Amino acid sequence: MPRFSRLLRWALLAAAGLAVLGVIALGTVYYLVSPTLPEVETLHDVELQEPMYVYARDGRLMAVFGETRRYPVQIEAVPERLKQAFIAIEDNRFYEHHGVDYVGVGRAVWLLATTDDQRVPGGSTITQQVARQFFLSSEYSYTRKIAEMMLAWRMERELSKEEIFELYLNKGFFGNRSYGVAAAAEFYYGKGLDQLDLDEMATLAGVPKHPSSGNPLSNPERARLRRDYILRRMEALGYISEAEMSRAQAVPMHATPHEPPIQLYAPYVSEMVRREMIARFGAEALTKGYHVTTTIDPEMQRAANQAIRDGLVLYDRRHGWHGVEQHFDLADGDGADVVRARLRTIPTQTDMLPAIVLGIEGSSATLVLRSGREITLGSDDGFGGRSPASLLKRGDLVRVRRATTGPDGKEQAGASPEYKLTQIPRAQSALVSLEAETGALRALSGGFSFAGSKFNRATQARRQPGSSFKPFLYAAALERGFNPASIVLDAPVVFQDRRGHVWRPQNDGGKFSGPMRLREALVRSKNLVSVRLLDAIGVDYARKYISHFGFEESSLPPNLSMSLGTASLTPLSIARGYATFANGGFRVTPWFIQQVKDRDGAVVFEEDPLTACPRCGSGQRRAVASQAGGSVVEGFNLGPVASAPKPAEPKASKPAEPVTPPADMKVAPRAIDARVAYQIVSMTRDVVQRGTGTKAKVLGREDVAGKTGSTNDYRDAWFSGFGGNLVTTVWVGRDNFEGLGRGEYGGKAALPIWIDYMRVALEGRPIAANEPPEGMVEVSVSANGSLLPAGSGGIAEWIKTEDLERMQSYAAFDDASAAEAAQAEETFDIF
Template sequence: MSRLRRWLRWALYAFIGAALLGAIALGTLYYLIVPKLPDVETLRTIELQEPMYVYARDGRLMAMFGETRRYPVAIEDVPDRLKNAFIAIEDSRFYTHHGIDYKGIARAVWLLATTDDKRVPGGSTITQQVARQYFLSSEYSYKRKLGEMLLAMRMERELSKDEIFELYLNKSFFGNRAYGVGAAAEFYYGKKMNELSLDEMASLAGIPKFPSSGNPLSNPDRAKIRRDYILDRMAEQNFVTRAEADAAKAVAMHASPHERPVEVYAPYVAEMVRQEMVARYGAEALTKGYHVTTTIDPELQTAADKAIRDGLSVYDRRHGWHGVEQHFELAPSEDATAAKVRLRGIPAQANLLPAVVLSTAGGQASVVLGDGTELALSEKQGFLGRSPGSLLKRGDLVRVARIETAAPTPAAKPGETAAQPAAAPTAPPTISYRLDQLPQAQAALVSLEPGNGALRALSGGYSFAGAKFNRATQARRQPGSSFKPFVYAASFERGYNPASIVLDAPVVFKDRRGHLWRPQNDGGNFAGPMRVREAMVQSRNLVSVRLLDAIGVDFARKYISHFGFDIEQLPPNLSMSLGTASLTPLSVARGYATFANGGFRIDPWFIDEVKDRAGAVVFKEKPATACPQCVGRGGTASAALPANNVVDGFDLGPAPGAVADAKKPDPKKDKKDKAKPEEPAKKLTPEEIAQIKVAPRAIDDRIAYQIVSMLRDVVKRGTGTAAKVLGRDDVGGKTGSTNDHRDAWFSGFGGPYVTTVWVGRDNYKSLGYREYGGKAALPIWIDYMRVALKDQPIRDNEPPEGMVKVSVGASGALIPDGAGGIVEWVKAEDLERMQTYTDYGSEDQAPSEESFDIF
């Protein structure tokens, strides 16, 4: 046998041996890898991460939460040209291969063999990429690559091409937190997929290869090279004509960031929703594509934010210029371009933009904004008549107010009416700037419907960008005199009424350690014997203290807790009568809702409905509702009232119809004529009542009526008279101020809303001299309620059953009808108590000072 033949034989044996060894190796790898491959069927039900969407009650977007931008799309909704762009660059034989492109693999093997590169392009089909994206890591190894190929072949057997392509288009990363082609189209071009031009489609198809370093924003030059290559490939494969490709290549790169617009600005509420959703559904709530509809009314929310900002601005201007926020030591060579860098991380708040002062000359100042815009502030653009040049120096960090002034409406042409204005394009608003400052005070506003507790507007501060702290729900502040209605209600439960006479005179309380407490009225004066109604109207502190002392602190704390307050937060001493409890504005608004709804305790709520990504309803709120027709005065169903009508130790008065001699109010006789009166409540059927989730009764409805009547008088002739500007008889409320004017409040109601406003400083410093609730908080309340009450009917306050209309003399004694005196509606069972009264006589006969033990 010749040497050549022996050599060929040995070569054959070696080849067969190598093939056997390769087959054994491949078989071993196959049986090691295949059992560990995931089930492809799970791809049919896989849930991609989607952000959580938060909407106002009318469906307008309030916020989006989640790390990823993703809007999954169905393959049938993807334009053919967009699909072809991806196929042209990623996998031209996608619709013909079975998961593996053997030509691509051969090309990759050749490159590995002929070059020194450890990683080479080619070889991965779209199917393999889907396998890697959903199931495998990005580790570069032959074992992972083999697993990828095996999984791709299995996917091709169990899924259709369109199903695989849809998974690819929705999973691919496009940079800038955009996942999926739907999110990429919106972010880079602000369009839906069917609105994209050919050059934009090709640009998007080129991103997944280099999502961070090659997207049209981070590197437009590199993105253009790749876009043009994709267009050439599309022309080569007859997806487009050469002329169409060349025309698209001639278009300049024009991608820009497009965030999905927030249509209703309510960041404090949005954050409340985020926290509540995470508490209910866990951290996955932010990635499962929930759609949350809130109770927020967009118009009222806008009015609340504007009222707070305008009110705090007016307050701040009363106290003058308080200096710049910060000072930077600018180098002499530091120009506007360098100076603007110092503004990074300093957000705009409301319409106040941060700016760095570059120079001052005379009364003028030159500043630069964070975007590099340079402004020259003239003497007329200063603060409260003081020129910018006199207040600022180079390097100061200041605020510049951006003011938009709407262009005047074009005059109508001859023959046109105001309803048919001249057909002319609307001129853009005029933009101007002036020097301003961030208010040193903060504010919170809560507005809800007392009937069911639905929040309609909530603002937790001047600017969410400045501080995420929600003062409406997190700040515990002393309500001052705005707490008095709760003390008065407790006293009415113990037999007092608006006509009762209580002494407004000095009093000293002594504790067991001998410490003395001398409560004072705000003005330091004393009015002597006075009606409880007048004490509320004039906000007399000493009357509140004497009432609480008379009924007992323990009784009052338990009674007031029925309004929804935690009893542990109510001070166990007489100071509670002056509002020393630490309460949130939301809890105070909830308490006032009990007066406005006739005595029911409601729970504030703000999430109305939750839907999953498929549109199925996951949650629908059914709030407890105030329903006088549904329950008796004791808080139970009318058909099952307790015999003595005592609930939780409190006698809530006779059930409706239990007092035979009580006068039933005559609406025609006792009702004043009002413009646009409220529609009478419809009589509910037993079936309708059975469907209502009834809120628990907190207080006697007759007491609620009396407090509402008194709070309306506070507006008519008391500390809240500024609210008369609203021109409504159904507006009532109470001012509140605390020691050293640290807190200013106004809580009240009108129409279908209860609203609480708080103003104060986060550091608990004084708001300033004579910054009472009626001066600092009430104007904000009025500005908001002016919008909220527009076109709302006047709400009546009719006495409920079980009340008697009486005439009361100056001394508090009952007098015959028609003999003059003050008219009051009192509980029927209080008539006997009113037969006797204490005549304190003239003011000089009243005791000058009394001393009582606190305990």
């Protein structure tokens, strides 16, 4: 046999042997690897991580929560040019191979054999990349590569090319927490996929190779080079013309960060939603693409934000300059670049920009903003009439605000920005506003700036409500037999406990008015009347009764100090309590999540709130638990006995026609007698008309009612009230419990914020009626509480029917006492 033939035979045998060994090796690998591979069928129902979206009641976006930005898109919504850009750079034979590109694999093997490189480009198709993204780790090994190829084969049998491509475009990481091409398009260009230009498409296609170090923000030059290469590949493959390529390559890199377009700033509410969603659905609530619609009204929320900002700034200006936020020691050569670095981590709060003083010259000061811009504050740009130079020195961290205004005081469009020195208020505030009938939250703000402090004072701060707590105590007294015309003595009283501790409660200014009607006592916020009331009805009874408003009984002090509002309560709980008065006596539960939809638009949760229904059913006027103990007025000493004329045929309230609530309505439980609620509403309306809340008369509505509140040393200032069936509570104070300053009562510090908010919130709302419910009679009384014959004039009062006989048998005071009770006195509210 010729030598050549023998060599050929041995070569063929060797090749066959190698092939057999290869088949055996591949079979062995398949046998070992195949059982460990996941089922690719799961890709039919894959759930990509998506953030959680929070909306106002009208659909405006309030917040986006989640570690990843991702907006999955259907492959049909992806422009053809964008798909071609990815195919050109990643896998130009994608529609030809069956998961593995053997040409690419052969090229990669050749490079491994002929170079010293441990890793070589090529070899991974789009299908293989999807397999790696969903099922495999990022380690570089032959075993992982084989598993990747086997998964790619399986995927091509199970899924269509378009389904695989859709997974690829939605799964990939594009840097800056952006996952998927849609999220990348929005973040880098602020555009939807259908709005992208050719150069932008090519840029995005180049990002997944180096998402952190090669994206157009972190390394624009590297991203440009890759963009231009992708455009050349697209031209070579016939996807674009040479002219299109040239025009796209000539476009400068222009990517900038674009966060989701937040349409309503309500960070405290958004954080409440985040916590509630995690509590209901677990930590995965932030990654399953839930869409949460809240009860928040955009216009009311904006009004709340602005009212708190304006109110606290006004308060702060009353108390003058309180110093710089911080001081940095700057070296002689430190300029704007060094100063700018110090400002990098200091956030803007509302419209107050952080700035560091670079230098002082004359009465002016040069400051550097976080952007690196240098600004100059002139002698008139200081604070409280003082020049910047008299307040600042080099290295001081301060706040400035834009103040480009015209002669009318309004900001002029297009004018060069001017800046004024300002400061972050030392006081904080909270505002809660909800619907009285349902408890639906319409607006909430937990502080001056969420960037400055994430502590939500509306729901987390427990502060003493002072006199704004008195309506709850008065309601307990009205339930026990008192009425708005009952006479209680406003005079000094001393209490001593078993340990010998003496307590002498005081009115503001130490003045006393003697015997006076309860209505007047509430209007003028008399502390001594409140103390005597609580002493008369009993602390234990009062705590039990007041707990029906939604307060924890354990949170109410078990002593007479409770009458002055010494309980530690949140603004939200106070607003909930006032809603009971406004809705006719029902206890509603505040709520703020209206509906939750999953990523496919299916409703997974919808709130069905408890709703007040004053006319539902009959015989439901009184809260059963509140009747325990009966009347106590019989044992209360009102003064010397005098004859009291009996009125003839007093006017009775008209019984309301009972209605049957809709089958799908959940009626809220009754908390207090509807008649007591009516009386408190009537009395708190008088607080606005002629008492401590008279500033609210500026709203020009007869249905506005409320009560101021302040505490010792001016630590807390409150106003809680309602109008148009909207209940709102405002608190002002300092987080460190220091006083707000002398004279900062509820009517001065909190009420202006309440008025500014309610002026917007009540616009277009009908006047809320306050009709006496069934079981009441109208009587006439004198200024000293004496019952007058019908038709003889006097002061009209609606009282409970069962209280009429008691009034007829009780005494009135003599003329001298009555005159004393009617003395005019300037109204203050200290507790």
